Amino acid sequence: MKISKETVLYVADLARLNLSDEESERLSDEMGRILGYMEKLNSLDTSNVKAMEHVEPVSNVLREDIVEESFERDLILSNAPDEQDGAFRVPKVVE
């Protein structure tokens, strides 16, 4: 199977990754081989089979809506690469 360099760059953009020329070339080859291997699934008939996201027999686990203490703002901000006035600082997003 062949994955073109254009497809690799399109997927990288979706995934918010930059790839060097060398990386995108390597990935086009590797993804081609790996996805080619995965094609073996097509030999299984799954037309009447339900998809399973999860093995557990539970769903919609709810809890009481009770107010509880949350983390201290300063504690959370202590891991931020950049912060100002008690907020995460990012580059200008509105032109």
Place this chain on the structure above:
Amino acid sequence: MDIRKLTIKTAAMALRKKEISPVELIEKFYERIDVTDETIGAYISLEKEKALEQAAKASSMIDDGSSLLAGIPMAVKDNMCTEGTKTTCGSRILGNFIPPYTATAVSRLGEAGAVMLGKLNMDEFAMGGSTENSYYRKTRNPWNTKMVPGGSSGGSAAAVASGQAIFTLGSDTGGSIRQPAAFCGVVGLKPTYGTVSRYGLVAFASSLDQIGPVTKTVEDSAIVLNAIAGRDKRDSTSIDTGINDYTQGINESPVGMKACIPVQYLSEGVAPEVRSKVQKAIEYYESIGVRCEETSLELADYAIAAYYIISSAEASSNLARYDGIKYGYRSNDFNSLLDLYKNSRSEGFGDEVKRRIMLGTYALSSGYYDAYYKKALKVRTLIKQEFDKLFDEYDFIIGPTAPTTAYPIGEKEGNPLEMYLGDVFTVSVNIAGLPAISVPCGLDSAGLPVGMQLIGRAHGERTILRAAHAYEMGNPFPIAEEVSHGL
């Protein structure tokens, strides 16, 4: 006292009899780490001061006999959050991350009095089978330091095998506890999905991830599981299994149990020496009254393809959170928000992680979603159904944990698909959410450990623990003291 030989059981006894104090015990383990870890490379960080403080507090719990784990030195894979202690996940992108909270599994061990020595090396974001993908260091196999320890919980297995901790926690998404346990000659247990809370475990593939113990003995494995299992309101996928004591019945004979061996698990793809050791183990089971029959798992051959689609898809979604804004690595080089995201992620993630994100994003992208992701989820249903059918008839499944023993460091570098194929016997267990244990079943002619995997039905931990324990009693395996000659 040779601390390399200590198990939870024997160490707890020594502490109770005051043959050693908890503080002395912890100090001895740090001495051992000092001497060996430059070679082994199991630890990413150590927390000596905190550990000694904890040990001092363990005395009362040891005296009143309320917990076997009181004062026991252990260590944790670096993808479980530890409040105030750096949690890197083996990645540059979390290099400075100091979690504001502790993972439930780790805090439960703390409540039981266990003392955390430090955090253990791993493949970046638990992606890999050799611990060569860590941003920080390579871990070496204590049996032969030219060999990989397996992965992704390579630090967890190597630390136990070299006597640097009495037990450790690992995480298993597709074999990441069991395969390194097999390569390092220790016991590794992946519990049924939902048994152990994932709160505070850095997510890789949420529908597959499960935390479990790495230990020297099967009984120790059950003891640790007792402490970490149970419903947690912070993880809505954790469940109350109704099992209070995983050691219950562990000493009983498995006579009368029925086991099966899928022909696919002993096929030509398995190294002959691995095959013969597992066959010997099967003969042992027959000799103690377990009925062993050959069977077939037709879908065994499709598990890797389904697994790598599902796990990569979930990973690409889970790892979208690393954007250089709220925590983790941020690039210095950006002009816009999009630049910041892209540069931080591209500089922060290693090659294997990027590869999985790319595969997963591709499999989830418009036009490919049905052909890859949806298809894999349907195959997942079929794989689970095939296991369910076997467990209608059998109590457990026997096979090798991995097709080979440990291989040389660097051997599979640059060949991702070959690395993935090494997971052939472990991934289907995660796909179906089942429990499985790897126990050592001998050494190959190169002196490297072979691991046998026992798979149970959902919540059948006590069955496989009992069977594994019976094997271990009849076939004692050299623990740490014979390992790492010269270390």
